[in-house]
Amino acid sequence: MTDEELAEIVRHLRKLGADDVEVEAKRAATKLPKSVRETVSAFANTRGGVLVLGLDEAAGFAAVGVEDAAKLSAxxxxLCGEDLEPxxxxxIRVHRFEGADLxxxxVPALEPERRPCFAKGAGMTQGSYLRVGDGDRKLSSYEVQLMLSSRGQPRYDEEPVPTAGIESLDTKAVDEFAARLRDRRPHAFAGLATEEVLRRAKxxxxxxxxxxxxxALGAYPQEHFPQLLVTxxxxxxxxxxxxxxxxxxxxxxxxxxxxxxxxxDALAALRRNMSRRATVRGAGRVDTWEYPEAALREAIVNALAHRDxxxxxxxxxxxxEMYPDRLLVRNPGGLFGPVTEDDLGEEGLSSTRNATLLRLLEDVVIPGTGRTVCENRGSGIRTMITALRQASLSPPRFADKVSFFQVTFPNHALFGPDIVDWIRRLGERGLTDSQCLGLAMAKNGDVLDNKAYRSASGLDSRRATAExxxxxxxxxxxxxxxxxxxxxxxTPEAASAASAPSRADRRADVLAALADGDRNRTEIAAVTGLSDKALARWLRILRKEGLVELIGTAVRSPNVRYRRTGKALLDEDRR
Structure with a gap:
């Protein structure tokens, strides 16, 4: 970590007024606090994090420092190497920050197959922690069990049910399933009797x-497992x-x-409880459901197929659960394997807790639809995001809490008539569709960062950053x-949709800053008050219009200088 990165972390903590899910600050003037074991365990069992010793949270994260930084580091x-397992x-580094040693x-995140990390003295059940918000929470025995099961491939879906014989299966569903396998996978199933097909398919x-x-094929599974249902x-x-x-x-x-x-049945109930809304699409309006069925289907299928x-x-x-402002789908058991919240929807990433069940559902049809339950191609989350994007809805929010996984669909159209009118009043030319989408997200109060923007727009990280x-x-x-x-x-000006010229056109300010001679970007910014990105944009526009030119060719150098062209001087004389 660099000094600049540490300074950014401290600025973030001071603005937030509390620790962060990925940052923990402790006073630790003379010795390690007892809670350090819990924090390191929690970071290792979650997403990793940064522990800063020598910041006093009670004093607004003032840098009070540590007395003996070398000893504390050792x-x-x-502690991390001897008191924790694994x-x-x-x-670990010592930084000089605001006159104090920090x-x-x-702390790196442990690979799923090595979790949980726990304090040896307390044992696995009592000494394993998880990072939640700005604190550390002890893992429950169930959560410890889930982490242990993630070290390999669970086989619960292959276990025989002692009370269920072949008579517990739906005869029609079994016949259709066996016929489908013989047709689609003849090398493995052609010529086999139905019972042999069922045994080979597990x-x-x-x-x-x-x-x-x-x-997948039971007539009434709840006879054997009353709570394996959907509410x-x-x-x-x-x-x-x-x-x-x-x-x-x-x-x-x-x-x-x-x-x-x-x-x-769940999709039918959702349709029964949903209303329709008018959504602006281009020059027209389209009636759509509150939530696209494709997204709901994928969420429910994923919950049932990937649950613990x-x-x-x-x-x-x-x-x-349906509320006026959102709909959520929750299942027991968090994400399995190497997939994280940040990875969801990324192409090529897939992991399943119930491999055999998912393979079966690939060849079982949803009654009355003619389509199978799932494709088993790791495309469910991407389908969900795409369906919401096409419906001009906010992207889903995912929460992985080890003991459960939850997807939440916000209930508001991003491009209602008021949002379209607001974007029009901004007066900006050349905005891409994805930029309009990002502006609509910000106007609706959604969290807008690179990941959320990529999820909503489908862009890659580089293009999202540029836009x-x-x-x-x-x-x-x-x-x-x-x-x-x-x-x-x-910005306040954009939120209130002030007119474009008074808000956005800063050509004259940049040209005025160059009236007395050439300047570099730092000097121009100091005169105009423009941010670096805003200044870069207006310099680019003025260069394209032939009003400003570079002195030299190193456009990316911070010391490159700019000057007005003869055309700019001529235009000024004419005015």
Whole structure:
């Protein structure tokens, strides 16, 4: 970590007024606080993080420093290597910051197959922690079990159900499944009797039905596992029940049966509870559902296919909750394997907890639709994001909490008539469709950073950075923070949709700054008050118009100088 990166971290903490999910500050004047073990364990079990010793949170993150930085660094290294299992090897450095010595440790995240990291003295169950918000929380025994199961490929879906024989399967679904396999995968299944097809596909283990087979093809799986179902609740207010009227919910339905049946029934209930809205598309208006069905289907299928089916989780349902302002789908068991929240939707990344179940669902049809439950190509999240993008809705929000995973769909169209009118009043020419999308997200109060912008627009990171930088240069967005905390929000002028000339056109200011001779960008910025990105944009425009030129050719050098051209002087004389 560089001194500049540390300064950015401290600025972030001071602005936030609290620790961050990825940063923990401790006073630690003379010795390591006891809570350091918990913090290092929590960072290692989550996404990694930065531990800063010598900052006093109670004093607004003042740099009070540590007395003996060398000793404290050695003690921290020994604690991470000797007191924790598995050992953690953070990068530890001493920084001189605001006249004080700070010890900074960059704690790496452990690979899933090595978690959980725990304090040896407390043991795995009592000494494993997780980073939540700005604090460290002890892992529950269930969460420890989930982490242990992620060290390999769980096989719960292949376990035989002692109370379920072949008579527990839906005969029609079995016949269609076997016929499909014989047709699509003849090398493995052609010529086999139905029971042999089921055994080879791991629907049967001996004379018992496997858990995956029961969930995919069972007549009534809840006879054996009463809580392996989907519950749907439609609440009347954003907070749930309407306390004033006493109305607890608008709809409350459990969905039972095999997974294909539950998916079909859940989608039917959602359609019954959704309304339609008018969405602006180009020059016209289109009536659409509140949420696109493709996104809902993928969310429900993912929840059922990727949930935890270990014995400890079989008492927990998949939950679908609808509120006036959002819809969420929650399942037991967080993300499995190497996939993280940041990776979701990235091409080529896929990992599944229930490999056999997912393979079965690839060849099982949702009743009445003619389509299989899933494709098993790792494309579900991308399909979900794309469906929302095409419907001009905000991208989904994902939350991976180890014990559960949740996807939330905000209920507002990004391009309603008011947003379209606001973008038109900005008076900006040359905005791309994705930039209009980003502006709409910011106007609607969504979090806007590079990842959210990429998710909503489908752009790669390089293009997203360039487009966001252009919006900053136009004076429409303000960049807040830096490095990993960079996010964007509307400038006050853009939020109020002031007219373009009074807000955006700074040609005259830049030319005036060059009236007395050539200057570099730092000098021009000091005169005009423009941000670096805004200044770069106006210099680029003025160069294109032939009004400003470079002295030399190193356009990317911070010391390159600019001057007005003869054309600019001639235009000024004419005025």
């Amino acid at each position: 003690d921290l290294g020994a 050992p953690i090897r953070p990068v 010890v900074v440790a960059e 629907v049967l283990a001996g004379d018992r039905v496997t858990l995956g087979g029961l969930l 749907f609740v439609h609440y009347p207010t954003p907070d749930g029940a309407d306390v004033a009227s006493g109305e607890r919910f608008l709809d409350n339905v459990p969905f039972e049966g095999a997974i294909p049946v539950m998916v079909g 089916y270990s014995p400890a989780a079989r008492g927990t349902q998949v939950q679908v 966001l930088g252009d919006l900053v240069g136009r004076g429409l967005l303000a960049q807040l923070g830096g490095s990993r905390w960079t996010r964007y929000e509307l």
